[in-house]
Amino acid sequence: MSHKRLDLGRSGEQIAAKYLRKKGFRILEQNYRTRAGEIDIIAKIGEVIVFTEVKTRKGKFLDSPLAAVTIQKQRQISKVALEYLKNEDLFDMDGRFDVIAVEVRPLRPPHIEHIENAFDLRYG
Numbered sequence: 101m102s103h104k105r106l107d108l109g110r111s112g113e114q115i116a117a118k119y120l121r122k123k124g125f126r127i128l129e130q131n132y133r134t135r136a137g138e139i140d141i142i143a144k145i146g147e148v149i150v151f152t153e154v155k156t157r158k159g160k161f162l163d164s165p166l167a168a169v170t171i172q173k174q175r176q177i178s179k180v181a182l183e184y185l186k187n188e189d190l191f192d193m194d195g196r197f198d199v200i201a202v203e204v205r206p207l208r209p210p211h212i213e214h215i216e217n218a219f220d221l222r223y224g
Contacts, residue, residue, distance in 0.1 A: 112156025
């Protein structure tokens with residue numbers, strides 16, 4: 101992945117984290133990595149742990165941002181989420197998977213689309 105693309109992704113993750121904080125979420129982890137993969141943001145709202153995938157684009161999304169989170173990616177995120185819950189001893193907590201799309205626009209604030217409960221836990 102190019103440096104420009106990595107920088108764009110990191111920028112989108114920072115924008116998404118700021119957005120979530122404004123909405124009352126507490127950020128627990130950013131770029132949480134295990135051998136199974138990575139989760140962009142792990143946050144808590146009330147008594148719910150929220151595992152969030154962030155998709156960032158320059159300009160308009162041609163498809164739904166959710167379309168960019170393939171079944172394979174959902175499985176990977178699910179595995180990492182289960183590892184996180186195990187490592188932190190949080191299996192008694194409710195959890196969900198969200199997707200946040202960040203559209204970076206020149207000379208205008210970013211446009212953010214937050215899809216709550218975007219997908220269910222995926223096994224396999």
